[in-house]
Amino acid sequence: MFRSMLLMLILGTAALACTEEDPSTPDAGTAVPDGDAGGGLPDASEPRPDGGGTGEIIFEAVDPASPALVFKNAVIAADTLTLEVAGRGLADVHGVAFRVAFDPEVLGFESMENLAVFPVTGLERGVEARPGLLIVALSRVGGGIGVPIDNLSVARLRFNRVNPRSTRVQIERAYAIDSRGVDLKVASGFGSLRRN
Amino acid sequence: MIRAPAPPLLFLPAFALIAAAATVAGTPAESFARPPPRTLGLDLPGSRHRSVLEQLRRTPPIFPANGELGDHRLELVEEHIQFDPATGVATTTVSVTITAGPGGFSNVLLLVDEGLIAERAFDANGDLPYQEDVFFGTRYVQIDLPQRLPQGEQKTMSVTYAGRLLCPQQGGYASCDFGPDRLPFANNASLFAAIYDPVQYDTTAYYRRVLHLTIPAGSAAYVSANEVSRDIGMESTTIHYEVPVCHDLGAFIGVFGELVEREVEGTSIPARIVHLRGEEEWLDDFETWTPKIVAFLDEQAGQTFPYPMLNVVKLPERARFPGTAGPAMTLLSEVYGAGSDGDRYFEETLAHEASHIWWAVLTTDENVNTRFLSEGLATFSQIEYTGLNIRTDLDHDTYLGRRYNEMENIQKYSVNFRDLPPVQPAPGSGADPGQNYTEWAYLKGATILDFLRISITDDRFAAGLKRYAEECRLVPCTTDDFEAAMTAEAGEDLGWFFEQYVRGDTEVELAIDFVATDSGVDVTLEQAQPVINNLELWLVLEDGTIEKARILVSQRSETFSLPASGKVVGVRPNPRYEPMIAFRSANDRDVDFDAELDGADLVRCAFQVGKSAIGMDLDEGVTIASVRFESRCDTNGDGEITEGDLDTLIARFPEVR
Numbered sequence: 001m002f003r004s005m006l007l008m009l010i011l012g013t014a015a016l017a018c019t020e021e022d023p024s025t026p027d028a029g030t031a032v033p034d035g036d037a038g039g040g041l042p043d044a045s046e047p048r049p050d051g052g053g054t055g056e057i058i059f060e061a062v063d064p065a066s067p068a069l070v071f072k073n074a075v076i077a078a079d080t081l082t083l084e085v086a087g088r089g090l091a092d093v094h095g096v097a098f099r100v101a102f103d104p105e106v107l108g109f110e111s112m113e114n115l116a117v118f119p120v121t122g123l124e125r126g127v128e129a130r131p132g133l134l135i136v137a138l139s140r141v142g143g144g145i146g147v148p149i150d151n152l153s154v155a156r157l158r159f160n161r162v163n164p165r166s167t168r169v170q171i172e173r174a175y176a177i178d179s180r181g182v183d184l185k186v187a188s189g190f191g192s193l194r195r196n
Numbered sequence: 197m198i199r200a201p202a203p204p205l206l207f208l209p210a211f212a213l214i215a216a217a218a219t220v221a222g223t224p225a226e227s228f229a230r231p232p233p234r235t236l237g238l239d240l241p242g243s244r245h246r247s248v249l250e251q252l253r254r255t256p257p258i259f260p261a262n263g264e265l266g267d268h269r270l271e272l273v274e275e276h277i278q279f280d281p282a283t284g285v286a287t288t289t290v291s292v293t294i295t296a297g298p299g300g301f302s303n304v305l306l307l308v309d310e311g312l313i314a315e316r317a318f319d320a321n322g323d324l325p326y327q328e329d330v331f332f333g334t335r336y337v338q339i340d341l342p343q344r345l346p347q348g349e350q351k352t353m354s355v356t357y358a359g360r361l362l363c364p365q366q367g368g369y370a371s372c373d374f375g376p377d378r379l380p381f382a383n384n385a386s387l388f389a390a391i392y393d394p395v396q397y398d399t400t401a402y403y404r405r406v407l408h409l410t411i412p413a414g415s416a417a418y419v420s421a422n423e424v425s426r427d428i429g430m431e432s433t434t435i436h437y438e439v440p441v442c443h444d445l446g447a448f449i450g451v452f453g454e455l456v457e458r459e460v461e462g463t464s465i466p467a468r469i470v471h472l473r474g475e476e477e478w479l480d481d482f483e484t485w486t487p488k489i490v491a492f493l494d495e496q497a498g499q500t501f502p503y504p505m506l507n508v509v510k511l512p513e514r515a516r517f518p519g520t521a522g523p524a525m526t527l528l529s530e531v532y533g534a535g536s537d538g539d540r541y542f543e544e545t546l547a548h549e550a551s552h553i554w555w556a557v558l559t560t561d562e563n564v565n566t567r568f569l570s571e572g573l574a575t576f577s578q579i580e581y582t583g584l585n586i587r588t589d590l591d592h593d594t595y596l597g598r599r600y601n602e603m604e605n606i607q608k609y610s611v612n613f614r615d616l617p618p619v620q621p622a623p624g625s626g627a628d629p630g631q632n633y634t635e636w637a638y639l640k641g642a643t644i645l646d647f648l649r650i651s652i653t654d655d656r657f658a659a660g661l662k663r664y665a666e667e668c669r670l671v672p673c674t675t676d677d678f679e680a681a682m683t684a685e686a687g688e689d690l691g692w693f694f695e696q697y698v699r700g701d702t703e704v705e706l707a708i709d710f711v712a713t714d715s716g717v718d719v720t721l722e723q724a725q726p727v728i729n730n731l732e733l734w735l736v737l738e739d740g741t742i743e744k745a746r747i748l749v750s751q752r753s754e755t756f757s758l759p760a761s762g763k764v765v766g767v768r769p770n771p772r773y774e775p776m777i778a779f780r781s782a783n784d785r786d787v788d789f790d791a792e793l794d795g796a797d798l799v800r801c802a803f804q805v806g807k808s809a810i811g812m813d814l815d816e817g818v819t820i821a822s823v824r825f826e827s828r829c830d831t832n833g834d835g836e837i838t839e840g841d842l843d844t845l846i847a848r849f850p851e852v853r
Binding site for chain 2: 094133135137138176181185
């Protein structure tokens with residue numbers, strides 16, 4: 001399994017965002033079970049009060065094999081978490097849909113921004129169906145036009161950090177349709193927000 | 197309803213006329229020998245057939261209305277024909293040998309083109325009395341024996357004709373395209389004679405047909421028969437043909453003119469492509485397609501064609517008859533190659549026509565009121581051929597689901613198959629599809645066949661088809677024999693299927709709900725009536741993987757516990773069922789059977805915006821109905837998916853469990 005670690009350091013209350021992938025730390029060696037893409041939030045780490053230690057808060061994204069929708073470019077601030085959802089290994093995409101499952105006691109969904117891979121005049125919906133479950137649809141409307149999506153972010157999700165505990169954020173039911181209307185098999189990535 | 201422009205005139209072999217004439221009650225009797233048009237226009241065989249039938253009702257010709265139909269045995273039809281393809285002038289002698297059945301025998305009725313005038317009728321003892329009449333472009337000659345032939349006795353009777361073919365639009369079904377670089381065509385009841393009495397009703401009346409055809413030097417002829425020998429002279433050539441076992445439920449056809457041939461390599465029996473000299477467009481394609489088609493049909497029937505040679509005739513676009521098939525011969529016009537994706541459609545329609553050699557010529561349903569195992573099976577075959585040989589980029593189930601989605605859309609937005617007669621109507625029921633002949637014979641027939649296949653599994657259906665070909669090859673058979681073959685290979689009594697869907701028109705609506713469990717899923721199916729169905733369900737796992745499960749549904753409400761290797765997030769039927777069974781998800785706006793209205797539903801329907809159920813997407817189907825239109829996105833049911841439909845879904849989005 002390909003793993004990448006996206007880091008954000010928090011020093012005190014001063015947020016210094018590091019949103020670039022750090023090639024020097026290809027694997028954070030976290031305890032996230034390999035292949036655990038079974039959904040839900042089974043891997044929430046032991047809750048730890050923020051500020052109680054000196055460790056860094058990181059968001060470690062774990063990517064399945066391509067093609068997939070994965071988290072990318074995490075930005076962690078004291079009270080917010082911003083995640084981008086990116087496509088990887090998708091050659092021809094007319095639209096994508098996915099869900100994001102998170103612990104509503106730790107994160108509160110605030111907003112979704114369409115990053116314009118699909119026209120802003122197209123289908124653009126991101127609604128929290130119930131606390132902790134975001135349902136997203138992004139697509140062109142009509143026609144048979146597809147775009148390649150490989151390491152390209154399609155949406156930016158903004159969460160409030162309502163609780164400093166570690167938590168897991170999971171993309172679920174990733175779906176894409178190509179320019180011919182054929183369903184594409186797409187895997188779902190996930191990530192963990194935790195203290196390093 | 198949007199309808200495309202009328203298709204080219206389609207070919208109606210003579211036997212259709214004969215059969216239509218024989219069905220006084222109006223039972224439909226049409227030709228197997230017509231590829232389905234890519235239109236649902238009104239100028240179709242159905243309406244044309246209806247006009248023939250109406251004509252016959254108004255002005256009956258000189259039928260032998262003496263109760264003699266049925267039990268006499270036609271032994272031999274032997275013809276000596278001199279024909280000039282450049283002018284259409286012909287002299288012919290037709291000899292018919294019949295063994296009298298119970299009650300004796302006193303007359304025989306021969307049909308030819310109206311331009312051929314009867315000059316004499318005779319037997320071994322001299323002249324015989326006869327009467328003739330021209331009706332609807334066909335000349336009927338009835339030989340009347342002075343004395344009734346006793347049961348069991350055999351007699352040979354002959355008629356000589358002379359004249360020039362007139363090829364009326366309806367009646368003879370020949371093409372008088374005479375002259376240099378033209379391609380005249382002749383069928384039975386035109387240049388070749390058709391025998392009305394008693395073949396249609398004597399189910400053992402397969403017979404031997406012999407032809408001695410003389411044409412001028414420099415002309416060529418290809419006839420749907422086995423060539424035995426030829427005598428080449430300075431002025432003319434005589435070709436001797438034979439069809440060892442023949443019946444009149446198929447066209448006896450020939451093409452003439454400046455024809456040349458090209459051998460095809462890679463076929464299980466020798467094959468050649470025949471075409472007009474100088475008209476070489478599509479020849480390379482025919483040469484590529486023919487081995488694939490023959491191999492497909494060999495596999496489908498489980499045996500090779502029982503002929504020494506297969507003739508594949510490429511007809512010019514201007515041909516008045518676009519396509520047909522007969523013993524050892526298939527013909528198709530370039531008109532099928534027109535338009536976008538024309539090469540795919542041309543290839544699969546050639547597969548359709550060639551399949552008729554099995555599914556109409558070699559195996560024939562003796563019931564003249566059905567086209568289930570001729571046009572239905574040929575349309576089924578063409579779709580299957582394309583899935584296996586052309587659209588190999590798609591999963592076969594997915595491809596078939598798309599092709600039969602066309603049939604689902606036809607039913608929802610054009611003609612409901614259940615408003616048409618069953619594919620095998622009850623004898624004497626008078627069932628008539630009327631102007632919806634194409635939908636009934638081709639589309640409904642193929643849909644029921646694929647429904648049967650998915651119900652008993654593809655492998656068992658394939659074995660059943662091979663058994664049917666083996667047991668019914670040149671042996672009188674009916675749909676009952678097909679049912680028996682399928683039953684034998686399925687290992688179960690298939691009466692439930694044939695009663696519900698072949699001899700009946702059972703409407704089924706099934707509601708699907710499910711609950712994921714630790715070991716798989718509990719699926720609950722509910723229906724208004726306890727209809728029996730053998731279903732293949734697709735269990736969709738969270739990662740998109742599909743696991744398949746079979747269940748037999750027979751109650752109004754049943755719950756099935758099915759194992760799965762992961763969390764089940766959707767339960768849907770194999771899409772090939774959907775033309776015949778209306779499935780309802782637990783959520784009425786759900787598109788993909790996960791019982792929710794979620795992002796995937798919106799994205800699927802966003803793709804559909806701008807699509808029409810009818811009149812679009814000519815790229816993959818056999819009609820102008822769409823293969824890709826997803827009717828679940830059509831929230832107002834108007835046959836168009838618009839942003840308004842998408843907004844209707846968005847207004848309720850999301851609905852998850």
